[in-house]
Amino acid sequence: MKFSNLLHPIFDETFPSWLTRCALNPKISGISERDIIEWKYEDDQKRRFLAPGLSMEFDFHESRGLALARELHLDVCIIEKIFRPTSTLLLSPNYRTAYCHLCIQSDVLQKRFPSWRKSWCYVTQPYCPIHWCLLSFIDGYPILDKQWNAYVRGNLGDYYQGRKGSSYTRRHMHGLPPNNIRAWLTLRVQMWINKIDRTRFCVLPGTDVLVDSIQLTSAVNFILRLFLVPRTDRNSSGVAKELLTAANPLIVHKVLDFKDRLDYGASNSVPYERMCALLLLGKIFNIFSPKEHSMFKKIVLDSEFDFPDSKTLGELSAGHVHAVEYSTLERQLGSLDVVSDYLSDFIEGVLC
Numbered sequence: 001m002k003f004s005n006l007l008h009p010i011f012d013e014t015f016p017s018w019l020t021r022c023a024l025n026p027k028i029s030g031i032s033e034r035d036i037i038e039w040k041y042e043d044d045q046k047r048r049f050l051a052p053g054l055s056m057e058f059d060f061h062e063s064r065g066l067a068l069a070r071e072l073h074l075d076v077c078i079i080e081k082i083f084r085p086t087s088t089l090l091l092s093p094n095y096r097t098a099y100c101h102l103c104i105q106s107d108v109l110q111k112r113f114p115s116w117r118k119s120w121c122y123v124t125q126p127y128c129p130i131h132w133c134l135l136s137f138i139d140g141y142p143i144l145d146k147q148w149n150a151y152v153r154g155n156l157g158d159y160y161q162g163r164k165g166s167s168y169t170r171r172h173m174h175g176l177p178p179n180n181i182r183a184w185l186t187l188r189v190q191m192w193i194n195k196i197d198r199t200r201f202c203v204l205p206g207t208d209v210l211v212d213s214i215q216l217t218s219a220v221n222f223i224l225r226l227f228l229v230p231r232t233d234r235n236s237s238g239v240a241k242e243l244l245t246a247a248n249p250l251i252v253h254k255v256l257d258f259k260d261r262l263d264y265g266a267s268n269s270v271p272y273e274r275m276c277a278l279l280l281l282g283k284i285f286n287i288f289s290p291k292e293h294s295m296f297k298k299i300v301l302d303s304e305f306d307f308p309d310s311k312t313l314g315e316l317s318a319g320h321v322h323a324v325e326y327s328t329l330e331r332q333l334g335s336l337d338v339v340s341d342y343l344s345d346f347i348e349g350v351l352c
């Protein structure tokens with residue numbers, strides 16, 4: 001598509017980020033800052049009074065953004081093709097405030113505007129693959145102008161949602177140290193998931209078994225969601241929110257059945273929790289080489305956390321599932337098909 005009178009979208013940029021850049025550019029007519037403010041207002045109202053949906057970043061059907069695109073004579077189908085998400089596991093709009101402070105800095109230096117990335121809105125992308133850092137997270141809602149907010153706040157370090165003991169300080173608590181080993185291992189899993197999303201078939205690590213990528217993605221998504229279920233008044237939390245941190249998991253005071261917990265937890269998770277989910281996934285899917293596996297084990301044990309085997313991890317992962325919900329869990333695991341044979345140790349733990 002010709003963007004002759006507009007700016008060219010940068011790689012991985014979100015739709016509102018690109019339109020905001022266009023609106024702020026004095027050489028571009030047909031769109032103004034006021035249009036963007038109205039769009040944000042409408043989106044905020046929608047989120048407040050209706051169920052949170054795809055929101056500004058990915059709503060290509062009923063958004064003010066789409067109307068703006070039409071006014072600019074842009075082909076809506078092509079807009080959707082460029083800006084649609086490439087992941088099926090999206091963060092909820094209130095959790096799309098994770099960013100790489102170094103990407104933001106370099107944007108401002110080069111283009112005088114911090115562009116938001118689509119991948120920062122995906123559950124499966126807690127690390128910046130360029131700068132090897134865990135994404136920073138802005139806590140609290142509503143966040144006004146998250147782009148510039150992120151630029152001003154810069155590097156916020158690891159963020160934990162829960163509390164540690166009696167201390168109310170919610171930052172910089174005990175977890176896996178932010179070093180290159182942690183980055184390397186998480187990025188190994190992150191890139192493996194990206195590869196599945198891009199190809200039609202995929203070989204299960206360490207085997208010559210070829211599986212349909214859609215099937216593998218659904219297995220990966222199910223297990224990540226299982227790892228990331230929230231703690232509620234009635235249920236304990238998923239392993240990714242508890243196993244590799246000394247912080248007590250945040251309690252969600254809602255009545256959520258098993259399916260609701262699976263949906264809620266993953267989309268309302270912070271980068272540290274998502275990183276833990278990927279590392280544990282890497283372990284049960286044998287994504288790590290023997291050397292990487294021992295590196296992982298070492299950083300976990302050095303940080304004084306347990307390092308369970310796959311079967312125990314399965315047992316721990318099912319700890320929050322009530323007896324009445326058990327058949328749903330069994331059905332979900334049964335639908336993993338060939339992948340379920342591959343994960344037999346883990347699944348044996350879940351179902352024991």
Ligand SMILES: [Zn+2]
Pocket residue numbers: 100101102103104128129130131132
């Ligand atoms: Zn970066």
